[in-house]
Amino acid sequence: MFEKVTAAPPDAILGLTEAFKKDPRPDKVNLSVGIFKDDQGRTPVLKCVKEAERRLLEAEATKTYLSIEGSPEYGRAVRELMFGADHEVVRSNRACTAQCPGGTGALRVSADFLKKLFPSATVWFSTPTWPNHQGIFKSAGLNVAAYPYFDAAKNSLDFDGLLSALKSVAAGDVVCLHGCCHNPSGVDPTPTQWGAIADVLAERGALPLLDFAYQGFGRGLKEDAAGLFALARPGAELLIASSFSKNFGLYNERVGALTLVAKDSAAAETALSQIKSCVRTNYSNPPSHGGAIVATVLGDSALRQQWNEELAAMRNRISGMRSLFQKTMESRKTGRDWSFITQQIGMFSFSGLKPEQVDALREKHGIYFVRDGRINVAGMNAASMDRLCDAIVSVL
């Protein structure tokens, strides 16, 4: 049977890391996958995580299964971090959380849940979006569609295009929005624009699905939740797929969450029973370790404080790299405006390079970007900035 199988294309992001690993050039640079690196090019384990793991190792008494929706302490920690403990959504208990293997796992569980309960819903994604988004929802059997988001000519949000497309979505459709640090463009709506987006979705009767994978990587934990606060108005329903890969550096622990916000706590509990049935037929119940780390850190005031500081240091390093990248590109006198680099936020910069230019960078210089022109700013360092910028200039 398997002799007839033809090869699948490499993944748009992770496939590049596979190619990078095979590249023998010693000065190769991987700015494709979204992983934070320090100035020495390392991705160290956060100190607060190491301490939480030490405590967990000491206290761990069993490896028995978690419940289908995962640890309740973790679920509470997720909701309180996203919304704040005093938010109406948290206090009223109208949100429930399933611990999932990564943000991607949470998206897939949401897709299975939507397909099971609302099979005719179309799921809308920004243009551009994370290359895996549409595939996850298509794999679950849902219809997908696209709305305009990024104005490449102006390097900014195409807010009019976005809003007018949202005005045409059908009642019961699902609109996926990036909670903050839009991947790949690094361009987010302002709080006022978020309010207008929430108004239109409410008028249309569409369900927002927030992909919230970078909280704390943009402007700060609370500032990055501006979209969430706009959408979670009293009585409003919402799905949130969140992740601790980036803000806790827990990439390979696969620790994420699907949070469902319903009209009231009874509706949330009923909906959770359906989410649990999707989980049970997929991976049965989640892995424990990553969620236990997060719950330990967020549940201890000293560790939480340490995490806030480590997160701020990552955020500040990214914005320092943005400034240096812009300054170095400007010093090359290309005649182009590079100010967009410091206007974008989060891990990524959308360079505007064409796929052929990205290919040339990889082939001639061993520098890896995603083919849509996305660069992982969090992977840059001062030592290789000149070489990076010279290489970009050579392919312009």
Ligand code: LMR
């Ligand atoms: C990325 O966009 O690079 C990350 O979210 C990693 C991934 O899984 O694609």
